[in-house]
Amino acid sequence: MTGRTHDLAAFSGLLIAFMSSNLASVSLVTLFLSLLFNQVGGILPDIDQPTAPFWRNLPIGHFIGKIVDKVLLGGHRFLTHSLLGVMFFGLLFYAILLFIKSIIGGVDLNIIFFSFIIGLLSHLLLDSFTKEGIPLLLPVTKKFGFPTNKRFRITTGKFVEHLVVVPIIIILDIVMIYSDHSTIINFFRHSLIR
Numbered sequence: 131m132t133g134r135t136h137d138l139a140a141f142s143g144l145l146i147a148f149m150s151s152n153l154a155s156v157s158l159v160t161l162f163l164s165l166l167f168n169q170v171g172g173i174l175p176d177i178d179q180p181t182a183p184f185w186r187n188l189p190i191g192h193f194i195g196k197i198v199d200k201v202l203l204g205g206h207r208f209l210t211h212s213l214l215g216v217m218f219f220g221l222l223f224y225a226i227l228l229f230i231k232s233i234i235g236g237v238d239l240n241i242i243f244f245s246f247i248i249g250l251l252s253h254l255l256l257d258s259f260t261k262e263g264i265p266l267l268l269p270v271t272k273k274f275g276f277p278t279n280k281r282f283r284i285t286t287g288k289f290v291e292h293l294v295v296v297p298i299i300i301i302l303d304i305v306m307i308y309s310d311h312s313t314i315i316n317f318f319r320h321s322l323i324r
């Protein structure tokens with residue numbers, strides 16, 4: 131899937147988690163950092179692609195991306211697209227959060243951590259619908275995908291992704307926000323007055 135679709139899916143995953151929990155106790159800073167790191171988690175698995183947006187934005191990013199891709203991560207859709215990769219990124223991110231905690235007070239690190247993990251898992255879920263599948267259970271190298279028959283899966287960047295998957299995710303987001311809009315309005319009203 132393309133970066134935009136992953137951004138959207140990560141956001142939807144976060145929306146579902148927030149809608150099914152109590153927003154009232156979450157601070158605005160926590161919400162902002164949750165959104166930010168949810169989006170980072172949503173695209174992070176594709177750092178194993180030399181052409182990933184992550185690398186394109188660095189001056190010699192394409193070159194570094196190629197080295198990271200081949201030497202460290204084992205090529206596209208390998209370590210970063212597995213549960214082992216989620217554990218690896220999770221531990222790394224937790225260490226970063228402990229550092230952030232020593233600088234910024236008053237943020238709920240657990241919420242930020244799970245927002246990041248939701249982003250990562252949404253990436254894996256979405257890529258499992260594509261023809262290539264993902265090596266979910268590494269070190270078992272078999273690639274998994276849904277449906278199991280590859281012919282019914284999506285080709286990245288083609289019309290099914292743009293004309294079916296993206297609109298479905300957007301409609302889902304709109305329905306979720308609309309059905310709970312009073313909670314969202316109350317949250318921002320209270321946070322801004324607080």
Ligand SMILES: [Zn+2]
Nearest residue numbers: 131175176257
């Ligand atoms: Zn991917």
